[in-house]
Amino acid sequence: MRLDDFDPSDNVRDLGSSSGPGGGFGGGGGGNILLGLLPLLLGRKMGCGTLAILAIGAVLFFSMGGGGGLIAPQSGVQAPAGTGTGGGATGAAACNTPERRFSCQVLASTEQTWERIFAESGQRYPAPTLNFYQGGATSGCGFASSAVGPYYCPADQGVFLDTSFFDELANxxxxxxxxxxxxxxxxxxxxxxxxxxxxxxxxxxxxSRVGEREGNQLSVRMELQADCYAGVWANRNKQYLEAGDIEEGLRAAEAIGDDTLQRQAQGRVVPDSFTHGSSAQRQKWLRIGLDSGNPAACDTFSQPI
Structure with missing residues (x-):
């Protein structure tokens, strides 16, 4: 994907590195996010890689206040003892590695795309902040180690990213x-x-009004809509795509499907426990966004998924 035409976004912060405990949740200090959903899904203790992949987007639900009890944050959590900052750079100065610079250019392209889409209906788009961190980060949603992977916290209106996740995704x-x-x-x-x-x-x-199974289904619809929105962004930036890019995205969507992850982790699939959608569903809705370029086509709540 060629994004050299985009200057890095200014809506970027470097939160630095954390020396707090990593690898999973509930260990170490009392500020860790509680992800009781993950053992439920996979039925076993997981390594950081599995946690990271599973948590793409899933962590959004602790940012929603643990709706339905799916992911329950502790209120008023603090970072574990020893967690540092060491960052402080903002804007282009925070985009100081090739991986970060590319991420900053992706954010800039999403800003331009969604600004235009919102303007089509007479609205203003409030851009999120991209927060780089290493090891762990404290946000308005609590402390999370890099094991959770990329996530969004609405309390900060920010995306949180440890770019080492990209190595996990690839390798x-x-x-x-x-x-x-x-x-x-x-x-x-x-x-x-x-x-x-x-x-x-x-x-x-x-x-908050329904049971676990129904709550999981709502979670799936949320995640699939976010996949579709990602496809809308890609459609509106076709001129920057290169041969093989769409296939890369579809492979990533397949890799993070609930059924694929469950099969790899425990050898069996439990559809009622899905919170993100199957590989086929994630690919389907990414493709819908890619083909349509229309956010209205991403209504996963009123259509069969």
């Missing part, structure tokens, strides 16, 4: 390529769209 799960990386970021920006349009809050309220 452990076979989803290499710059467009696969861009898809990850565009998916998290899709959760930002859901927040500013009120979809996240509506789903959170509905999840």
């Amino acid at each position: 452990r799960f076979g989803a290499a390529g710059d467009f696969a990386q861009a898809y990850v970021i565009a998916h998290e920006v899709g959760h930002h769209i859901q927040t500013v349009t009120g979809t996240s809050e509506r789903v959170r309220r509905e999840q």
Whole structure:
């Protein structure tokens, strides 16, 4: 994907590195996010790689206040002892590695794309902030180690990214390529769209009224819509795509499907526990966005998924 035409976004912060405990949740200090959903899905202790892949977008649900009890943050959490900052750079100065610079250019392209889409209906697009970190980060949604992978926190209206995740995506799960990386970021920006349009809050309220199975289904629809929004962004930036880019994105969508992850981790698939959608569903909705370029086509809540 060629994004050299884009200057890095100014809506970027470097949060630095954390020396707090890593690898999973609930260990170490009392500020860790509680992800009881993950053992439920996979039925076993997981390594950081599995956690990272599974958490693409999933962590959005702790940012929604743990709707339906799917992912429950502790209120008022603090970073574990020893967590540092060491960052402080903002804007282009925070885009100080090739991986970060590309991520900053992806964010800039999402800003231009969604600004135009919002303007079509007479609205202003409030861009999110991209927060780089290493090891762990404290946000308005609590402390999370890099094991959770990229995530979005609406309390900060920010995407949080440790770019080491891209190595995991490529080397452990076979989803290499710059467009696969861009898809990850565009998916998290899709959760930002859901927040500013009120979809996240509506789903959170509905999840609080239904049982676990129904709440999981709502979670799946949220994640698939974010996939579709990522496809809309890619459609509106066709001129920057290169041969093989779409295939890279579809491979990434396949790699993070609930059925694929469950089969790899425990040898069996439990559809009622899905919270993100199957590989086929994630590919389908990414493709719908890619083909249509229309956010209205991403209504996963009123259509069969």
